[in-house]
Amino acid sequence: MRAHPAGPQHAAGLGGPGWLSEPDDPNDLLPALWPSTARRLSGGSADGVVSVGGVPVTELAAEHGTPAYIVDEADFRARATAFRDAFAEAFADACGGADVYYAAKAFTCTAVARWLAEDGLRYDACTGGELAVALRGGTDPAHVLLHGNNKSDEEIVRAVRAGVGKVVVDGFHDIDRTADAAREAGVRQGVLIRTTVGVEAHTHDYIATAHEDQKFGLSLASGQAAEAVRRVLARPELELRGLHSHIGSQIFDVSGFEVAARRLLGLHAQVLAEHGVEMPEIDLGGGFGIAYTTQDAPLSPADLARGMAEVVTAACAQLGVAVPKVSIEPGRAIAGPAGVTLYRVGSTKDVALDGGLQRRYVAVDGGMSDNIRTALYDADYSATLGGRRSTASPVLSRVVGKHCESGDVVVKDEFLPDDLAAGDLLVVPATGAYCHSMASQYNHVPRPPVVAVKDGVSRVLVRRETEDDLLALDVG
Ligand SMILES: Cc1ncc(COP(=O)(O)O)c(C=O)c1O
Numbered sequence: 001m002r003a004h005p006a007g008p009q010h011a012a013g014l015g016g017p018g019w020l021s022e023p024d025d026p027n028d029l030l031p032a033l034w035p036s037t038a039r040r041l042s043g044g045s046a047d048g049v050v051s052v053g054g055v056p057v058t059e060l061a062a063e064h065g066t067p068a069y070i071v072d073e074a075d076f077r078a079r080a081t082a083f084r085d086a087f088a089e090a091f092a093d094a095c096g097g098a099d100v101y102y103a104a105k106a107f108t109c110t111a112v113a114r115w116l117a118e119d120g121l122r123y124d125a126c127t128g129g130e131l132a133v134a135l136r137g138g139t140d141p142a143h144v145l146l147h148g149n150n151k152s153d154e155e156i157v158r159a160v161r162a163g164v165g166k167v168v169v170d171g172f173h174d175i176d177r178t179a180d181a182a183r184e185a186g187v188r189q190g191v192l193i194r195t196t197v198g199v200e201a202h203t204h205d206y207i208a209t210a211h212e213d214q215k216f217g218l219s220l221a222s223g224q225a226a227e228a229v230r231r232v233l234a235r236p237e238l239e240l241r242g243l244h245s246h247i248g249s250q251i252f253d254v255s256g257f258e259v260a261a262r263r264l265l266g267l268h269a270q271v272l273a274e275h276g277v278e279m280p281e282i283d284l285g286g287g288f289g290i291a292y293t294t295q296d297a298p299l300s301p302a303d304l305a306r307g308m309a310e311v312v313t314a315a316c317a318q319l320g321v322a323v324p325k326v327s328i329e330p331g332r333a334i335a336g337p338a339g340v341t342l343y344r345v346g347s348t349k350d351v352a353l354d355g356g357l358q359r360r361y362v363a364v365d366g367g368m369s370d371n372i373r374t375a376l377y378d379a380d381y382s383a384t385l386g387g388r389r390s391t392a393s394p395v396l397s398r399v400v401g402k403h404c405e406s407g408d409v410v411v412k413d414e415f416l417p418d419d420l421a422a423g424d425l426l427v428v429p430a431t432g433a434y435c436h437s438m439a440s441q442y443n444h445v446p447r448p449p450v451v452a453v454k455d456g457v458s459r460v461l462v463r464r465e466t467e468d469d470l471l472a473l474d475v476g
């Protein structure tokens with residue numbers, strides 16, 4: 001990592017993160033963080049402008065306004081099919097391939113469901129709302145699985161009637177309700193049992209999900225998962241398809257997945273020994289990390305698939321069981337790098353810090369309502385000047401929003417050019433996952449649109465909310 005030209009103390013003195021370093025030219029886009037079609041144009045009337053999907057951000061801002069979520073359709077679909085192909089290949093010999101369920105919670109809308117269906121991916125919904133989007137997008141219901149730690153009766157009935165392939169049993173409370181819904185619908189419902197395997201995933205506490213002391217799943221160690229197997233087998237309306245584990249999100253360390261797979265397969269073998277039931281599937285969840293900064297080094301889908309295939313094959317051989325059909329549920333790794341957020345700068349202010357240092361606050365026209373991840377998880381992002389090139393010297397800056405909250409920060413630390421001013425466009429990469437899907441209308445700020453870009457054309461997938469939309473909800 002290279003230090004800032006003013007000396008390492010420039011950033012270090014602010015207690016800034018270790019990852020913050022300046023690219024050779026701050027106008028460069030660091031490829032790992034951006035959709036594959038993103039570039040800074042050179043020459044012509046749009047010289048210096050960032051372009052995504054062949055559309056300059058100046059055009060996007062003029063046509064769709066700011067803030068706006070921009071999704072690079074080709075990049076999203078390439079990442080999705082890379083997972084599909086890598087896992088199909090890695091598991092081909094062991095179990096005839098693998099199924100990839102896109103985790104809709106990362107980002108979904110009808111167009112996304114359609115892309116996935118066209119490209120042969122499946123769909124992981126965790127609410128009735130996400131299921132509704134899948135069905136409206138033309139997803140084959142048999143390719144949908146329904147998660148949820150607190151599914152309503154109505155969600156279960158709706159999913160079973162729609163013909164979803166699998167309902168994931170997250171607790172004992174799901175078993176009889178799903179079986180009753182299946183009996184009423186006259187079907188045999190496939191189920192997975194979400195198992196808490198006791199892995200402490202190396203990620204933010206709020207997004208680790210396989211240790212004992214959290215709300216999801218049935219514990220392996222305490223015997224709850226084995227008891228759930230017995231209860232499911234006692235209901236003939238249910239078809240026990242397999243066990244499920246999801247250890248958390250934004251994980252880079254493959255050892256967590258390895259331990260989870262081995263423990264899950266241990267229970268899988270135990271069920272065979274105890275009940276004579278050979279479950280045909282196993283679902284290892286999602287959670288594959290992406291690069292938000294230059295410090296993050298994600299594994300490629302091919303490396304992940306190869307690594308997971310080795311672990312699963314070896315564990316099955318050791319246990320003396322056939323390799324079940326493997327499923328995974330990536331969300332962030334498909335949607336995250338495919339999306340950027342476009343903002344317009346409204347104001348700046350310099351604050352003197354101890355030691356003669358200063359921090360520049362750059363306020364944009366969105367904030368924690370369109371990206372809650374910085375406030376919620378202390379997440380790191382980067383930002384770049386989008387509408388022009390600048391040769392002004394870089395200034396350590398903090399990109400903040402317009403909300404009435406001092407924690408309303410989008411990018412904690414970034415070097416931005418000294419001549420950045422009101423009216424400039426800023427682009428924040430790697431915002432395709434868990435930004436639109438976690439957006440709020442805090443301070444009655446309408447949510448931004450989602451605009452797809454491809455081959456030089458932009459298309460609104462989700463329209464911008466208006467104040468009238470918000471007022472229409474207020475019926476009191
Ligand atoms: C059950 C389950 N599957 C898949 C995912 C997707 O995770 P990620 O977007 O990190 O791949 C999540 C979210 O963490 C989840 O809870």
Ligand SMILES: N[C@@H](CCCC[NH3+])C(=O)O
Pocket residue numbers: 105207209249250373377433434438
């Ligand atoms: N929402 C989280 C990920 C957790 C998702 C689902 N279990 C994030 O933004 O990183």
